[in-house]
Amino acid sequence: MSSLRNSGLSIKALQVEYKSGQKALGQVDFTLPEHGIYTIIGPSGSGKSTLLRAVAGLLPDYEGELLFNGKSVHDQETLIGLVPQNYGLLPWKTVRDNIRVAMKITRPVGGSREAIEADITHWLQSMGIAELAGRYPLSLSGGQQQRVAIARAFAIRPAILLLDEPFSALDAITREALQQIFLDNWLTHPATALFVTHDVEEAILLGQKIVVMPSAKHDSPEILDNTAVFAMKHEKKRDSDEFFEQSKRIRKVMLAKW
Numbered sequence: 119m120s121s122l123r124n125s126g127l128s129i130k131a132l133q134v135e136y137k138s139g140q141k142a143l144g145q146v147d148f149t150l151p152e153h154g155i156y157t158i159i160g161p162s163g164s165g166k167s168t169l170l171r172a173v174a175g176l177l178p179d180y181e182g183e184l185l186f187n188g189k190s191v192h193d194q195e196t197l198i199g200l201v202p203q204n205y206g207l208l209p210w211k212t213v214r215d216n217i218r219v220a221m222k223i224t225r226p227v228g229g230s231r232e233a234i235e236a237d238i239t240h241w242l243q244s245m246g247i248a249e250l251a252g253r254y255p256l257s258l259s260g261g262q263q264q265r266v267a268i269a270r271a272f273a274i275r276p277a278i279l280l281l282d283e284p285f286s287a288l289d290a291i292t293r294e295a296l297q298q299i300f301l302d303n304w305l306t307h308p309a310t311a312l313f314v315t316h317d318v319e320e321a322i323l324l325g326q327k328i329v330v331m332p333s334a335k336h337d338s339p340e341i342l343d344n345t346a347v348f349a350m351k352h353e354k355k356r357d358s359d360e361f362f363e364q365s366k367r368i369r370k371v372m373l374a375k376w
């Protein structure tokens with residue numbers, strides 16, 4: 119029993135078909151250890167967002183089992199934070215209110231007003247957007263909205279954190295800075311994280327393992343171990359031999375699977 123308690127996120131024989139009858143996600147099987155980060159890359163349409171939606175509990179129907187520490191992920195106890203591709207911010211609420219609403223929904227009796235406001239300020243600062251607290255989402259750039267969505271996801275202190283291309287709207291330099299900030303935040307609050315990206319470099323820089331999705335729905339994902347790169351200091355990763363070797367390995371898998 120105790121082994122199940124810390125067994126992490128188990129995705130067992132998961133398959134998804136939308137109402138149209140078309141298979142959106144072929145069979146996926148893997149276990150992401152508690153407090154781990156797996157990155158997911160795959161061609162457009164391979165089912166990456168569908169996989170996150172299934173784990174987030176946003177799909178009415180799927181085949182297979184989704185367990186967190188031995189229990190259904192959709193038990194009330196498991197708090198899941200999602201950063202969707204469209205950011206999912208409430209346009210009629212300010213940045214600060216967006217985060218506050220999420221915290222109130224997920225932690226209805228948690229903390230004094232002062233503590234909540236200090237927490238919101240902390241997360242905004244950590245994402246470098248404290249000055250945007252009073253602005254409304256639609257007055258922000260895509261990259262700024264992405265940061266708000268990430269701050270909000272961390273602020274609820276989820277057990278599982280799902281990120282769907284969270285840095286796609288950012289320029290290369292800001293993206294690198296945010297990758298570092300993301301890892302720093304994750305180290306202090308290590309949620310069990312699934313991180314979808316289109317960027318092979320990003321997959322190698324952030325994941326303990328890299329899940330490469332196939333384009334054919336009858337094929338299964340290939341999962342590459344990336345612990346050698348993951349264990350390095352973030353700023354050393356990009357120039358390391360291990361990073362270079364891993365890029366070559368992934369490209370080979372991509373050629374075979376895409």
Ligand SMILES: Nc1ncnc2c1ncn2[C@@H]1O[C@H](COP(=O)(O)OP(=O)(O)OP(=O)(O)O)[C@@H](O)[C@H]1O
Binds near residue numbers: 163
């Ligand atoms: N709500 C839906 N209804 C019907 N089909 C859908 C729905 N959402 C996605 N699909 C289909 O499911 C498949 C997988 O879509 P999904 O968005 O999960 O892929 P993805 O790998 O995240 O793609 P991208 O990289 O372009 O974001 C696609 O063929 C898509 O057209």
